[in-house]
Amino acid sequence: METGGHVTTMEAGWGGGVSPFGATWQKTMMWIFIVTDALLFSGLLCGYAFLRQAGAAPWPDRTQVFSIAFIALMTFILITSSMTMGTAVTAARLGDRKTAMANLAFTIVGGAAFLSCQAYEWTHLIREGARLTGALPGSELVEKGVTPQFSQAFFVLTGFHGSHVFSGLVILVITLIRTRMGKTPAQGVEMAGLYWHFVDLVWVFIFTLFYLI
């Protein structure tokens, strides 16, 4: 039999009166979403590890297929956009709307630049003969050792990440417009920021595991 005090505590907990994470429900939900989305990428990276290990043909030399300097530039752009996003979040919390808006705009420019670089990289590889199912027969990429597994891992991983960057950009543009109108509270900017930093976090893993190793 429960004691009266414990029942009261349980009721308060189930009724939402207790906050075990010390965060608002919006922020808690955002974190839970980020965890689930991280698991999606985790699954994709495990799939990539599987393909790389299981393939009978050797994995192609990534320096022959990609320009690592160009990928490094993309990484620089994304890290820089994360810094401006963090600044925007803190500025919004401090009530400095002008700084928040300026940094949100910088972040949008950074995100758009990253997506443009990715579009260029995709276009370049597709023109060279890369397809989701592998390199076209007779193309230069076949000589470079590009296997169907490599193509699939590349397009799926970077494609999913790119779609997240695109969603992030849409969210940022809406946040910027609403901040300008005075309709987005500081917490709204923080939520957009969490998502944007998550996109950066995922890139850290893709950059290391796919492009460097």
Added chain:
Amino acid sequence: MSETASAASPYRIYRITWAILLVITVAMLAAEKFHLPRVFLILFLLAFMMVKATMIGGNFMHLRFERRNLAWMVALGILVTSLILYTFITPESWNVQTKSAGPAPNRPTLEQQ
């Protein structure tokens, strides 16, 4: 964020984190030039990848300043589940590789079975 840090410059932490992330990225790119053994190179890159992820999560996403419950839920939730996924999926790739490379010397072929 501590009172002192906020008073000094609320944006300083982002600039420092950004600079450290860039230095780490350059170190990762330069690592290959040192012709380290492959295993050491991979371990080095993985270690720096985790440092970068921790810095982004801790400083940019403010997990360092959140209640520990939240930080543990996020970190352990992702790490443990990823580890389970990796442990159960990737070792199977060895079997696939063995099959695609042909039957092992001591293993009977389908005809012999």
